[in-house]
Amino acid sequence: xxxxxxxxxxxxxxxxxxxxxxxxxxxxxxxxxxxxxxxxxxxxxxxxxxxxxxxxxxxxxxxxxxxxxxxxxxxxxxxxxxxxxxxxxxxxxxxxxxxxxxxxxxxxxxxxxxxxxxxxxxxxxxxxxxxxxxxxxxxxxxxxxxxxxxxxxxxxxxxxxxxxxxxxxxxxxxxxxxxxxxxxxxxxxxxxxxxxxxxxxxxxxxxxxxxxxxxxxxxxxxxxxxxxxxxxxxxxxxxxxxxxxxxxxxxxxxxxxxxxxxxxxxxxxxxxxxxxxxxxxxxxxxxxxxxxxxxxxxxxxxxxxxxxxxxxxxxxxxxxxxxxxxxxxxxxxxxxxxxxxxxxxxxxxxxxxxxxxxxxxxxxxxxxxxxxxxxxxxxxxxxxxxxxxxxxxxxxxxxxxxxxxxxxxxxxxxxxxxxxxxxxxxxxxxxxxxxxxxxxxxxxxxxxxxxxxxxxxxxxxxxxxxxxxxxxxxxxxxxxxxxxxx
Numbered sequence: 001x002x003x004x005x006x007x008x009x010x011x012x013x014x015x016x017x018x019x020x021x022x023x024x025x026x027x028x029x030x031x032x033x034x035x036x037x038x039x040x041x042x043x044x045x046x047x048x049x050x051x052x053x054x055x056x057x058x059x060x061x062x063x064x065x066x067x068x069x070x071x072x073x074x075x076x077x078x079x080x081x082x083x084x085x086x087x088x089x090x091x092x093x094x095x096x097x098x099x100x101x102x103x104x105x106x107x108x109x110x111x112x113x114x115x116x117x118x119x120x121x122x123x124x125x126x127x128x129x130x131x132x133x134x135x136x137x138x139x140x141x142x143x144x145x146x147x148x149x150x151x152x153x154x155x156x157x158x159x160x161x162x163x164x165x166x167x168x169x170x171x172x173x174x175x176x177x178x179x180x181x182x183x184x185x186x187x188x189x190x191x192x193x194x195x196x197x198x199x200x201x202x203x204x205x206x207x208x209x210x211x212x213x214x215x216x217x218x219x220x221x222x223x224x225x226x227x228x229x230x231x232x233x234x235x236x237x238x239x240x241x242x243x244x245x246x247x248x249x250x251x252x253x254x255x256x257x258x259x260x261x262x263x264x265x266x267x268x269x270x271x272x273x274x275x276x277x278x279x280x281x282x283x284x285x286x287x288x289x290x291x292x293x294x295x296x297x298x299x300x301x302x303x304x305x306x307x308x309x310x311x312x313x314x315x316x317x318x319x320x321x322x323x324x325x326x327x328x329x330x331x332x333x334x335x336x337x338x339x340x341x342x343x344x345x346x347x348x349x350x351x352x353x354x355x356x357x358x359x360x361x362x363x364x365x366x367x368x369x370x371x372x373x374x375x376x377x378x379x380x381x382x383x384x385x386x387x388x389x390x391x392x393x394x395x396x397x398x399x400x401x402x403x404x405x406x407x408x409x410x411x412x413x414x415x416x417x418x419x420x421x422x423x424x425x426x427x428x429x430x431x432x433x434x435x436x437x438x439x440x441x442x443x444x445x446x447x448x449x450x451x452x453x454x455x456x457x458x459x460x461x462x463x464x465x466x467x468x469x470x471x472x473x474x475x476x477x478x479x480x481x482x483x484x485x486x
Contacts (some may be wrong), residue, residue: 001069001346001381001411048143050486052110054481056094059114060410061440061480063464064099066117069377070346071097072275074114078126082134085213088141099284103228106410109145117280124227126273127211127220134207134214135221139446142202180200189277201254208258218259221417225252245395266319277342282316291317315347327351336481340368342377349381353388361385369398374405376412383415392419410439427456431467434474443478447471 059065066072079095093111108114113136123129131303139145204221212218240472282291295317298310311330328351335344348475352361365382374380379402386395399416403409413436420429434449450471457463 001349001384012485013115019465025411034186042340043125050090050480052108055108056110056112057439057441058222059096059485061442066097067381068097068283069277069411070343071276071279073342073375073377074272077272078130079113079133079137082130082137082214082216086134086137086141086210088143090141093140093241095268101285105132105136107139107145111140113137113140115353117284120278121280121285123224123273123277125217125223125266125267126270127217127221129220129273130214130222131207131218131221134210135203135214137208137210138203138206142199142206162426200251204251204255205258208255208262212262212265215267218262219256219265220259222252222259225255242426259269269305271305271308272343273342274305275312278309278313279316279343282313288317288320292321301385312343312347319347319351322354324351324354342375346377346381349385350464353385358385358389362389374399376402376406376409380411382413383412387415387419388420390422392423394417408439409434410436412437427453427463431470434470438477441481443474443481445473447478 023465032164063172075095075097080092083089083093091111092284093113095113095115097120098114098116100116101121101123103118104118105119106114112262113133115133120129123132183359208218208221211220247331278295281286285291286294291313295310299307299314302310306471312334315327315330315334318324318330328348331344331348331351335348336342338344345368349361349365352358352364360384362385365378365385369375369378369382379398383395383402386392386398396416396419399419402412403416406412413432417432417436420426420432430449430453434446434453437446437449449468452465454467454471457467464480
């Protein structure tokens with residue numbers, strides 16, 4: 001589906017200067033544990049989750065996150081395949097994508113891993129992409145950030161807040177990547193890099209092991225690093241990854257040796273990966289005219305899954321150019337042998353809705369959704385189709401169920417809010433708008449919305465108590481955020 005854009009909000013974000021200086025400690029060396037052993041002196045898991053959630057809420061309101069259910073589903077699926085084979089996972093991992101052509105990826109507290117579109121676009125294989133995710137997963141499971149924070153003898157709420165502010169600054173200037181965060185945390189004691197050399201080596205070793213165990217090609221890691229090293233020779237401005245993950249030549253050699261120890265592993269080219277690359281290319285890079293030429297050339301140039309992905313990219317571009325009939329012809333050819341492919345179904349739904357074929361879209365999606373009711377691509381597309389058909393209660397039922405599974409899905413809340421407004425359900429509309437504000441850390445606005453909802457509750461005392469309880473929760477969250485900024 002064509003994802004909704006966040007409404008323009010007047011938000012008092014928790015931004016603090018990253019230029020504050022901190023007292024230096026006498027010993028800032030990380031005493032690394034044995035592989036697979038969690039550091040006992042790191043900050044608590046609960047505190048790490050709290051900080052991670054605070055950062056994530058602010059990123060939603062500040063950074064150009066991509067709220068594209070198809071790409072989200074794909075990225076989270078790869079991430080989950082890797083996390084299953086990682087040791088010391090203490091919380092669910094959340095993978096998200098940032099719309100920026102600069103090649104970068106980063107991890108932060110609480111199992112949050114961000115990937116720039118540029119990294120996926122420049123990776124040649126799914127194993128290369130997975131190698132970066134596995135590397136970041138290793139940073140989290142070994143709690144490198146948590147131990148770095150603990151190693152600062154004078155850690156304080158101010159330092160945590162500065163780190164949050166630095167991360168937001170890094171999103172505005174992604175070539176700096178996580179360097180600003182590390183500069184804040186290290187207090188100028190070390191170079192502005194993501195982790196120490198030992199941390200990077202440990203993440204490489206553990207990451208390659210995770211990669212192999214998850215069924216990917218371990219050579220994806222050195223292959224990716226080698227190409228980065230070659231590009232670095234031309235001093236590309238697109239290689240923020242190298243600023244956050246220093247890549248001396250011996251590190252490439254070490255990853256090659258480590259990967260070769262697992263033997264030869266054949267992994268077929270992934271259609272889903274190539275489709276994700278094509279979707280990013282078509283919707284987030286270059287103009288439609290340039291992409292049209294690129295995909296037409298690639299269809300002639302490639303065979304197999306890369307040719308199929310180029311056909312999909314062509315269909316996306318035709319849709320963007322409002323050539324709906326041509327786009328439908330191409331996507332139908334792709335759907336015929338692969339009728340449950342989420343990439344294709346998503347685009348086919350958009351094409352049908354733009355042509356006013358709402359009933360056809362519903363009939364296509366509903367049987368698939370009944371089989372997989374928790375799949376966000378199917379659920380959101382079906383709910384959107386019901387909205388187009390003015391069947392608002394059907395849309396509301398789907399979205400409410402989806403939010404029971406994922407209560408941080410902004411698209412679900414936005415569609416649900418729209419449905420409530422169209423059906424004049426004022427109380428529910430204010431409640432959903434409150435959750436949208438809460439997800440981007442705009443707590444005062446969220447509380448205001450709930451107070452409006454309270455007024456519409458009238459004589460429903462039980463509902464009033466629920467609303468008051470939620471207001472208390474948001475005030476607590478606001479107080480926690482303020483403690484991080486003091």
